[in-house]
Amino acid sequence: MEIQTDTQSEHSKKPQKFYQVLYVQVIAAIVLGILLGHFYPDVGTSLKPLGDAFIKLVKMIIAPVIFLTVVTGISGMTHMTSVGRVAGKAMLYFLTFSTLALIVGMTVANLVQPGKGLNIDPATLKTDKITEYAEKAHDASIVDFLMNILPTTLASPLTSGDILQVLFVAVLFGLSLASIGEKGKPIIDFLNHLTAPIFHLVGMLMKFAPIGAFGAMAFTIGKYGIDSIGNLFMLILTFYFTALLFVLVILGAVARYNGFSIIDLIRYIKDELWLVLGTSSSEAALPSLMRKMEKAGCEKSVVGLVVPTGYSFNLDGTNIYMTMAALFIAQACNIDLNLQDQILLLLVAMISSKGAAGVTGAGFITLAATLSVVPAVPVAGMALILGIDRFMSECRALTNFVGNACATIVVARWDNALNKEQLDRTLKKHQSIPQD
Template identity: 40%
Template sequence: MENQQPINTSLSGKFVKNLASYVFVALLLGVVVGHYFPEKGIRLDFLGTSFLYLIEPFIQPVIFLTIVIGVSGVGNLKKVRSISFKAITYFIIITTLAILLGVASALFIEPGKIAKSRITTIDIPSKISNAEFNGDSFNFLILNRPLILLLLAILLGIALSFSRHRELLVIKLQKVSYFLYKILMYLFYLIPIAAFGGMAYAVSKFGIDSLLPLGKLLATTYITMAFFIFAVLGLIFRYYKISLWKFLIYIKEELLIVFGTSSSRTAFPLIVAKLEKAGCSKAVVGLCIPLGYSFNLAGASIFLPICTLFVAQLFDIPLSLEDIAAIILVIMITSKVASGVPGSGFIALTITFTTLHKFPVEALALLFSVDKFMNEARTITNFIGNAAGAVIISKLEKDFTPNPEVDLSITN
């Protein structure tokens, strides 16, 4: 559609760069407050959670409208099917590779092989409320809003593509989307406050010393996710003659926002604008990014097997090849529900444990003590993998038009 109005990237250009600087300063202040004033820092968690509750009513409609406009704007159901099929196939392949990488990393590094006497330094709750975990997991599976939103938006977009008044309706939807986007831009001024509160709380509650027994687990997770980004995604990008390093620099502001808020959804409208500006088609971005929130969670796919095998090693649970195969199959399913809310990867881990039956649910308390720090790596990896997926699918669809202003090509 020629009259299709793109998201105004100039609205977020300088603003986002300044915002990223504020977030960085806020994170440093959060570390200082959490370390030197822990009794105050522990009470600041509400700043982060309140911000997420504040933007959620706007994020969901923006995602919904992006999908509807993207699908209806294609005007060709065959192309919608092509994009969806290629995207889901790619997501399944890439997340399966991530799971296998997580299993291999945990078996090779053996993060659970640590001195058991050191575990007593962790403040582990006497028991976990199974009702709370199972209730949250059940609600999360039944009321997985991103997936329901995705299906409804695709159906509405398809129905809209058959309408005689399609162009007029799409223009009206674009105006609503742009209005919501502008509101989000103003709300994003609060991101540094949310980042400050979240970091102050994390440092106050867990500190540095309490993380030492789980340092090997954290190191294994971060190293494996870094390897996935730079080796796996880097090789795929190189095949398409795109520099992964340039791409990461291009989206650095969004990465800092995701890190500061522990939620990839906060940067949704920003990454959509960035990808379209880089040359990805509106149709591909409108389908791939929302689809990726449920099906392309590489960070969760790495996190789940590492944590599961960590517990097996820590509690000396013997695992056969059949057991490892069962773990992989279960995680292929549970990793797909780790979306929608910050920390949902931990809910997926709970579902994994309760499904496998071989792992003590009490170990979740131990893992929960560092989940805040695991969540940062998990969310960043999910976000990078999702953004990279949109670029790769655009290339597969031969629907990528390089922007001379955004040089992402590999230079020899």
């Protein structure tokens, strides 16, 4: 099982049985969840706690994983300027590819026009359900977002679970440990030893992944039903196609330029991708992604900075969704957006996507924030896609996840913090079905 700890994999050389492989278990759980939710929707809906419980279990361990990875990584750096350099390169990467994702979403939406022909009158749309998202979007200013990075106390991020607050405290604590030299060595040794049981716990929790995926998928299909896709199927299909195009072409090109294959990377993290698909939450696979990026040859300090930050700032899938959904609403309501309107939409989306970063339901919230500033497209039009948003969230999460894995390797290479031989060996090893 790839997500299990290193100790387990080292001590267990015999090949796994087919049914023991994690991604096989998760696939089976997803299929069973879909069937149960479709044929017994009431039973499927009642299984929501299974998915919620698994995600809560994983979120329980996210803060310690990030804290330990970042602190032990930074405290081992010989030059403190390395932290700022890595962070700067990561933000440059995030800004570049987030913008590309927005442009790709807008381009495909203009070419395919998935909303054309629906002829919806915005006045007939019910806006009650949209109010909650609009209020959150109103509060999600960039200033508020930056202020929320600052924790109440030094320990509060470890209990609240806010990823950026944990990252902020971990960076400061890591820098402090590195600055005091030999006095900090006992603490660094203790934290390094603590890392082993924490990641072993991650492996233990991942055994419950199939149960979580089963419950989450049964709930989704049971509550929303496959029939709810209806005439919005074209939008879903276009979105999934665009996300795949972005991953294979754009991320594929940057991966090839940096000496690895995006297909090999996807194979390497396939366990996590199936988990993300089953739970609609990329956070469910965050701890194991950090571990795998280290095993692939990325230095711990880079992994600790890039992966958690990317979960808030490198949302390629969410950005594709934003521009595509906005244009879909305009097309469905027969609103003709000229080039100037679309450029304004793009610019506003670039800003709003950073303001609501890290907020639960960020995809819908950032869309609400964008439409509230662009008067040409009615916010009420979000009611059109509210019913199918759950079916699109999986694709958003998958694209975001692959984007962050790719970003980690690229930034590590830019900063000479990548063991290229180890990366090649690790990715090639996973071109076939794993037997570790």
